[in-house]
Amino acid sequence: MKQKRKAVALISGGLDSMLAVKVIQEQGILVEGINFFTGFCVEGHTHAVRKKHKDKQKRNNALWVAEQLGIKLHIVDVVDEYKDILLNPVHGYGKNVNPCLDCKTFMVKKAVQWIKEHDFDFIITGEVVGQRPMSQRRETMPVVAKESGGDDLLVRPLCARQLPETLPEREGWLDRDRLYDFSGRTRKPQMALAQQFGFKDYAQPAGGCCMLTDENYAIKLQDMWHNRPSRNYELDDIIMLKMGRHFRLAPYLKLIIGREEGENRFMQGYKNQFMSIFPTSHPGALCLVDGEFKTDQEKQQALALVARYSQGKNAAQVTLTIRQSDGTEQNFTIAPMAPENINREWII
Amino acid sequence: MSNELHYVDARRLLCPLPVIRAQDAVAQLKTGDKVVVTSTDPGVKADIPAWCRINGHEVIDIKEQDNEIIITLCVNHKE
Numbered sequence: 001m002k003q004k005r006k007a008v009a010l011i012s013g014g015l016d017s018m019l020a021v022k023v024i025q026e027q028g029i030l031v032e033g034i035n036f037f038t039g040f041c042v043e044g045h046t047h048a049v050r051k052k053h054k055d056k057q058k059r060n061n062a063l064w065v066a067e068q069l070g071i072k073l074h075i076v077d078v079v080d081e082y083k084d085i086l087l088n089p090v091h092g093y094g095k096n097v098n099p100c101l102d103c104k105t106f107m108v109k110k111a112v113q114w115i116k117e118h119d120f121d122f123i124i125t126g127e128v129v130g131q132r133p134m135s136q137r138r139e140t141m142p143v144v145a146k147e148s149g150g151d152d153l154l155v156r157p158l159c160a161r162q163l164p165e166t167l168p169e170r171e172g173w174l175d176r177d178r179l180y181d182f183s184g185r186t187r188k189p190q191m192a193l194a195q196q197f198g199f200k201d202y203a204q205p206a207g208g209c210c211m212l213t214d215e216n217y218a219i220k221l222q223d224m225w226h227n228r229p230s231r232n233y234e235l236d237d238i239i240m241l242k243m244g245r246h247f248r249l250a251p252y253l254k255l256i257i258g259r260e261e262g263e264n265r266f267m268q269g270y271k272n273q274f275m276s277i278f279p280t281s282h283p284g285a286l287c288l289v290d291g292e293f294k295t296d297q298e299k300q301q302a303l304a305l306v307a308r309y310s311q312g313k314n315a316a317q318v319t320l321t322i323r324q325s326d327g328t329e330q331n332f333t334i335a336p337m338a339p340e341n342i343n344r345e346w347i348i
Numbered sequence: 349m350s351n352e353l354h355y356v357d358a359r360r361l362l363c364p365l366p367v368i369r370a371q372d373a374v375a376q377l378k379t380g381d382k383v384v385v386t387s388t389d390p391g392v393k394a395d396i397p398a399w400c401r402i403n404g405h406e407v408i409d410i411k412e413q414d415n416e417i418i419i420t421l422c423v424n425h426k427e
Contacts, residue, residue, distance in 0.1 A: 037364055063367070064398065075399075
């Protein structure tokens with residue numbers, strides 16, 4: 001009896017990996033999915049927390065894709081291992097702080113390790129030649145294959161015919177003629193293939209699914225690195241960069257002011273890690289203080305700013321509480337900061 | 349078949365971490381064991397059942413109390 005071959009697919013939750021899996025399933029291969037959680041995935045945090053996204057379905061797209069395809073999905077926490085990729089990328093960063101080439105290499109390398117441990121035959125990804133400016137260029141795709149150790153076990157079904165033959169094709173596990181030759185940034189071939197497969201609903205995240213490609217997020221991350229003795233980070237640090245308005249009052253002092261009820265509620269969970277400020281005379285935002293006040297002026301500025309983002313912003317005075325992370329509290333009454341007095345240089 | 353009860357505290361974690369914590373716990377357990385996952389991220393209401401459907405496990409109960417979502421699932425490692 002002919003042995004059923006097994007492939008593991010890197011599943012991001014987007015259309016390309018969904019199509020890549022389907023193309024391979026159509027050739028009788030058993031496919032399972034693997035999804036790496038780096039901490040920088042766009043979905044999840046923000047949508048889960050922010051009330052303004054309440055109309056968006058709170059679904060994990062990788063799980064959803066796996067369910068549509070009828071495949072198992074293994075979600076792997078790589079937050080700690082990923083730090084080295086982000087902090088020391090051999091191939092550098094893209095437009096923002098996105099180490100895409102190192103990232104893709106890392107993920108394929110992890111998949112190589114996974115197929116060895118689970119007795120799978122090869123790896124598939126939804127990559128397309130020329131689709132992305134860093135990791136999906138004709139010159140860089142072989143780099144990923146080589147440096148990851150994936151070599152000819154790495155199949156990119158959507159553009160395989162643009163690339164050298166892989167082992168599964170040579171061995172006859174896959175029919176090269178039934179793989180595709182997509183290239184470039186156009187999405188039309190993918191849309192057509194999706195229609196052919198009957199996929200009507202799929203995620204199309206603008207700019208990819210990684211916060212590191214987002215300019216605003218990159219600015220906040222670089223600010224954090226610049227103002228700390230070390231660039232090392234914890235998961236809480238990178239989640240907090242997605243929350244609230246950020247004001248850098250001094251190299252040692254940053255305020256994070258919640259933008260809405262959902263964020264305020266989420267940030268409440270950090271009150272025992274950070275000093276916090278919240279209005280008591282009016283409803284308003286919670287502020288987490290990342291750092292310390294070294295002068296009374298800084299404390300007054302912080303209080304006035306938080307008052308400004310409360311519903312007492314037009315009142316003569318607002319009463320606020322400063323709560324230390326150990327739970328001790330002190331009350332203050334202050335006039336909200338006038339918008340023209342907010343130093344633009346504070347805003348990150 | 350085993351029938352032990354296990355607990356996963358995924359409070360304050362945002363998806364997909366509660367799913368990962370549940371997945372890692374389930375990997376260590378036997379068919380028939382039950383896992384109670386407590387989370388504060390409403391995303392788990394969609395994600396943990398989806399993960400269970402994909403991987404063949406069964407969600408027995410989902411309840412909410414005091415801003416926490418408590419999901420009980422039954423492990424099934426059968427192919």
